[in-house]
Amino acid sequence: MLSHLLPERNIHFTQEKLTWQEAVTQVARPLVEAGDVTPEYVRAMLDSITAGGTYIDLGHGIALAHARPEHGVVRTGISMLRLGEPAPLLDLPEHAVDLYFCFAAADADAHMRAMASLARILSDAHTRQALRDAASAPEVVKLITEFEDSE
Amino acid sequence: MKFLAMCSTGLGSSFMVRMNIETVVRELGLQDVTVEHSDISSAGPDSADVFVVAKDLEDAVQGLGDVVVLNSIIDMDELRGAVKEAAARHGVA
Numbered sequence: 001m002l003s004h005l006l007p008e009r010n011i012h013f014t015q016e017k018l019t020w021q022e023a024v025t026q027v028a029r030p031l032v033e034a035g036d037v038t039p040e041y042v043r044a045m046l047d048s049i050t051a052g053g054t055y056i057d058l059g060h061g062i063a064l065a066h067a068r069p070e071h072g073v074v075r076t077g078i079s080m081l082r083l084g085e086p087a088p089l090l091d092l093p094e095h096a097v098d099l100y101f102c103f104a105a106a107d108a109d110a111h112m113r114a115m116a117s118l119a120r121i122l123s124d125a126h127t128r129q130a131l132r133d134a135a136s137a138p139e140v141v142k143l144i145t146e147f148e149d150s151e
Numbered sequence: 152m153k154f155l156a157m158c159s160t161g162l163g164s165s166f167m168v169r170m171n172i173e174t175v176v177r178e179l180g181l182q183d184v185t186v187e188h189s190d191i192s193s194a195g196p197d198s199a200d201v202f203v204v205a206k207d208l209e210d211a212v213q214g215l216g217d218v219v220v221l222n223s224i225i226d227m228d229e230l231r232g233a234v235k236e237a238a239a240r241h242g243v244a
Contacts, residue, residue, distance in 0.1 A: 052207075053159070055159060055205050055208055058164070058167075058225045059224060059225055059226055060223055064163065105162075116170055119166070119167040119170050119171065120170070123174075123225045123227050
């Protein structure tokens with residue numbers, strides 16, 4: 001369940017004006033601090049975006065930063081960072097992102113189940129908007145829990 | 152007919168797109184449709200009838216055949232329209 005992988009401590013909000021590199025580093029911070037991923041994982045995500053990985057932009061101002069499991073994932077986990085203003089990927093205006101998720105999957109199976117849950121939530125227009133409107137970590141967790149309970 | 156959702160790793164966004172195509176196929180009640188996902192480098196023209204990628208990977212899929220390019224991979228309205236049109240092109244209803 002996504003609600004188990006994205007606890008309140010992994011959800012942060014900031015009004016700082018960040019570059020996309022800072023946004024990716026900050027969204028991953030709770031996972032690094034908890035030991036879910038190594039600093040190498042953050043480096044791998046930044047490198048992959050630099051190499052043209054703007055496909056992590058899902059649209060609607062949302063990006064899903066991730067790298068491969070072997071690049072430093074210890075335990076499966078997800079984190080979220082909501083920005084006050086967009087930090088466009090590679091500084092490209094067409095990739096304006098103000099809601100960053102960091103996705104760390106320890107293995108393919110964990111990857112599939114959590115990704116499926118996140119995809120359903122983000123692809124539901126109502127939940128997606130509610131997630132963008134949420135102003136606190138408890139609100140985000142409540143939203144996700146309610147969505148998963150309703151399925 | 153077969154849809155193949157693709158991304159560069161075959162792990163993340165292609166899986167999301169596959170799930171969403173499956174949802175749309177169910178919604179529309181389309182028969183005899185299969186959906187798979189993979190990375191771009193392992194796909195060839197014979198891998199599927201319709202290839203689906205996000206906008207950023209458009210350049211990487213030239214030559215595969217019937218390619219659908221999505222502006223957003225989580226926009227169900229856009230995907231619904233694209234799947235409907237692709238199904239019609241391939242005579243599936």
